[in-house]
Amino acid sequence: MRKSFGILALGVLKGAHAFSPAVVPAFSRHAQRANISLVQRRMFGSLFGGGGAAGQKIVYDNLKGAAKEMGKLALAGEIAEKSEKGYNIATFAGGCFWGLELAYQRVPGVVETAVGYCQGPEPEPTYGQVCSGSTGHTEAIQVYYDDTCTYEDLLNTFFDRVDPTTVNGQGNDRGTQYRTGVYPHSDAQMEVAKARFEVEKGNYRRSIASELEKVGVFWPAEDYHQQYLEKGGRMGTAQSAEKGCKDTIRCYG
Numbered sequence: 001m002r003k004s005f006g007i008l009a010l011g012v013l014k015g016a017h018a019f020s021p022a023v024v025p026a027f028s029r030h031a032q033r034a035n036i037s038l039v040q041r042r043m044f045g046s047l048f049g050g051g052g053a054a055g056q057k058i059v060y061d062n063l064k065g066a067a068k069e070m071g072k073l074a075l076a077g078e079i080a081e082k083s084e085k086g087y088n089i090a091t092f093a094g095g096c097f098w099g100l101e102l103a104y105q106r107v108p109g110v111v112e113t114a115v116g117y118c119q120g121p122e123p124e125p126t127y128g129q130v131c132s133g134s135t136g137h138t139e140a141i142q143v144y145y146d147d148t149c150t151y152e153d154l155l156n157t158f159f160d161r162v163d164p165t166t167v168n169g170q171g172n173d174r175g176t177q178y179r180t181g182v183y184p185h186s187d188a189q190m191e192v193a194k195a196r197f198e199v200e201k202g203n204y205r206r207s208i209a210s211e212l213e214k215v216g217v218f219w220p221a222e223d224y225h226q227q228y229l230e231k232g233g234r235m236g237t238a239q240s241a242e243k244g245c246k247d248t249i250r251c252y253g
Helices: 028-048 065-075 097-105 127-131 151-161 187-201
Strands: 011-013 019-021 088-093 110-118 138-145 181-183
Touching: 065 110, 065 138, 088 097, 088 151, 097 110, 097 138, 097 151, 138 181, 151 187
Parallel strands: none
Antiparallel strands: 011 019, 088 138, 088 181, 110 138
């Protein structure tokens, strides 16, 4: 059964190891929705602090857990395959990082997660800068997982949650900062991902637009964004991160 969605998206094979989206102008209704979403997200970031306004640097040493560790790696320009405790690391982008993080928090074998920004050239990006679409980064999530969880399991979560044929966005969030992608940390992850992309190409009427390329430096986001939905989101109603939970994820809280 081929899956079909509304807007034409063109996928382009870029080298032996990368799929990259072609640039397609958004319809006006999508642009209007994206503007509303962007305004709302900037507003809530400003109200509750840590929104990452331009010029407001992130103090990575003040972050907690995996996010703090990721910040140290980013400042050193390093990309790791394993965490300090020996867990495997994987990185995905699927539109707004709040909902995608909660989906991965619920996966058995995932021991820790953090949201952030990757695949862009600018160092130390903030939320406000990334939201402007000017830094080249996409909102992403980095996952620490143990050996009870496979990379294929993580890809299942990605493709269950993401429409990989949509160019530069998911749902009402539009812009290059919301582009989707799978960003392997190792050759082994890349081989698994390439095989899965080939399978997924047969499941859609449109071409795959999600990127597939080696992960770049991952800059963790402000503490405000970490585990955002589990902490209550903008509505103050916490959503369960319990392993195996199937509750519908309310993407903005």
